[in-house]
Amino acid sequence: AQRVTQPEKLLSVFKGAPVELKCNYSYSGSPELFWYVQYSRQRLQLLLRHISRESIKGFTADLNKGETSFHLKKPFAQEEDSAMYYCALYRNSGNTPLVFGKGTRLSVIA
Amino acid sequence: KAGVTQTPRYLIKTRGQQVTLSCSPISGHRSVSWYQQTPGQGLQFLFEYFSETQRNKGNFPGRFSGRQFSNSRSEMNVSTLELGDSALYLCATQPGGADTEAFFGQGTRLTVV
Numbered sequence: 001a002q003r004v005t006q007p008e009k010l011l012s013v014f015k016g017a018p019v020e021l022k023c024n025y026s027y028s029g030s031p032e033l034f035w036y037v038q039y040s041r042q043r044l045q046l047l048l049r050h051i052s053r054e055s056i057k058g059f060t061a062d063l064n065k066g067e068t069s070f071h072l073k074k075p076f077a078q079e080e081d082s083a084m085y086y087c088a089l090y091r092n093s094g095n096t097p098l099v100f101g102k103g104t105r106l107s108v109i110a
Numbered sequence: 111k112a113g114v115t116q117t118p119r120y121l122i123k124t125r126g127q128q129v130t131l132s133c134s135p136i137s138g139h140r141s142v143s144w145y146q147q148t149p150g151q152g153l154q155f156l157f158e159y160f161s162e163t164q165r166n167k168g169n170f171p172g173r174f175s176g177r178q179f180s181n182s183r184s185e186m187n188v189s190t191l192e193l194g195d196s197a198l199y200l201c202a203t204q205p206g207g208a209d210t211e212a213f214f215g216q217g218t219r220l221t222v223v
Contacts (some may be wrong), residue, residue: 006152039190043113044153044200044214084188086153090209097143097166098202102152 002027002091004101012107013077021072021104023061023087032090033063033070034098039083047072047085057081077108112136116201116215128189131218133201136181138211141204142184144176146195147217156199159184160179164180192223 003026014018025031035047048056050063050070061072070087087101115134123129135142143166144156155168159178176186182203188195198219202212 036212043216044202046211056159097155097158097168099155100145100153102150 002031002089002099002109003098004087004089006085006087006101006103006104008104009067009102010105010107012109014109016076017107019072019077019081019106021085021087021106023070023072023101025068025070025087025089027068027089027091028039029091031063033061034088034090035059035070035072036086036088036100037083038086044086069081077106082106082108114201114213116199116218118218119216120219121221123177123220125191125193125222127191128187129191129220130185130187131184131199131201131220133184133203133215135184135201136205136213139203140182141206141211142178142182143202143204144184144186145200145202145206146170146197156186158213159217167198168212168217188220193222196220196222 005024007022033050036044037047038044059074061070063070084103084105086103089099112131141160143158145153147153157176158166162178173189178184198217200217201215204210204212
């Protein structure tokens with residue numbers, strides 16, 4: 001079964017510092033990976049997906065099949081980036097659901 | 111367009127009772143998934159419905175059940191509530207398969223006392 005691991009429950013960084021939220025997955029096929037974000041008192045929403053290969057709010061994520069990772073990166077953290085971040089995987093064979101990691105809370109300190 | 115609507119927003123129930131939660135998807139979205147969100151476990155998948163059929167099911171006991179109506183609205187039911195069922199229950203709807211963007215509701219906060 002596919003699995004998503006986010007090793008850090010909490011990540012604290014200073015404003016302006018680089019940030020990397022780690023995500024590792026276990027799936028032998030060709031997965032589709034996503035990052036979802038939940039800001040305080042807001043709904044969980046899609047941040048980015050690997051197939052679009054775009055930068056959203058300064059965040060990027062590269063799928064590394066060799067390391068089975070999909071880490072989320074931003075060169076300069078902003079206070080408004082403080083939120084809960086979830087990595088999610090979709091196995092594109094058969095009708096399988098979206099599987100989420102347990103999430104990492106990012107706290108950006110001014 | 112209107113977002114995903116979950117009702118009620120908050121519920122307090124006692125152990126042994128049952129509860130029904132409702133989710134109204136975005137118009138045109140046929141897939142509805144339910145997740146249980148807790149601080150320690152994150153989002154755990156409960157089940158997914160597509161065109162009134164349960165397409166996927168997570169590893170939850172049979173006390174958790176759901177259904178989807180012809181208008182794509184979905185309900186989930188939890189019977190014989192336990193203290194450990196206290197959580198935020200999220201509904202997510204998608205226009206197609208699981209590879210499309212999931213749109214989440216604000217959730218129903220269930221507290222079992």
